[in-house]
Amino acid sequence: MPVDIAEYLPPLLPWLACALAVTCGTVVQKLSGAGFGMIAAPIMTITAPEWVPGTILLLGVLIGIGAVLGARDAIVRSDLPAGFSGRLIGAVLAAFVASAVVGTDLLPVVIALIVLFAVALSLAGLSMPITPQTLFGAGVTAGIMGTLTGIGAPPMAILYSRVEARRSAATQNAFFGFGMIVSIGALAFAGLIRGPQIALAVSLAPLVPLTLIAVRPLVARFERGAIRPWALGLATLSALILLTKAL
Template structure:
């Protein structure tokens, strides 16, 4: 297998690169957004490389964003959210065998993005506790393992938490959650070498994007960037659904 066979053509690669940069900046600032931006674009531009590429990059995005604000993470919440993530990932791995590589995947990604946007817009508020963390982790685990989009349930749970602590803790969940989803799909035989190669080709853009986002993160409030992120996610998801019907 040649390098060209491992990677998409130049133009699709560039589309995905722009999506990775945009999604990483949003994830760094708000603690959510990478999957909602990157997943629809990658399904449109490079369908044979998802969801593995998104999940592999998500590990870099989550942990890279976390290290920039690790002093703000609420570590006490992590075990319960990650227990839910494991439950969701294991369940989703069985479903993934039916969806990944089929014509159903683009539609599933599109509707999961819209569902994530809806959750973000409803303004729901839940008390953060052991049960709510497990439930949010489980729902996020199912969504992320199937499509690479799993931050929304935890974002809803942390919507009333101070912005820096919210983003830092969500990024920690995001990084560990993506690793759990990768493990589940690997056991299911759905992580391929070409997905790994594509992720590695895009990986240098992640630290670059995190570095570029630092001055922006200090100036931009989480709330002010939220409408733009949700609007972009809705647009890309709508295009994906329409083009797949």
């Protein structure tokens, strides 16, 4: 008997809110190499809490791969092994935490606090040298944050804050795409990737390539600072609303 995907989806208005969140998050992620989870996670948790974090992670794979394909030549490949190793370890650690909070009233609180922490990291103006040790440490932190909420970019964004915009975005998107894959694997192993999350991700998936194509003309002219205040402001507002509702 064929499966009716609509049975697994949220109602129309929450679905439209998720679609808007995915579109905005994809634009920010493509242009800056960070931000998809910070935008999508709190909005989707407010409107469709039963579908997170799995849906965010599943869509994150598409966004990361799509963003990387358009800028493969700009990736700093020598940075990847240390960051990838840390991200894998962080994802495994986070899977144990996720088993305790996913599907409970604690998840919205965790997501809101991680969003606010990510915003604080983005605003702190921190700068660290890019070394195998800092890449590994940022990878572990990103793996924990990203697996729990889909927000794993800020630790890497700190390392690449002084790198040329295109190389920074391309390399961060490579970490982002890989991170989403290992986070999905960790949550699937823990039994936390389920049919409804897959169904919502499938229904929203066409928005990702369409958005990536639509935003392509802006990439060459984009200055990372132009979109940053708006993205951080939206993420903060969404997180505060989520925290208020949860408490």
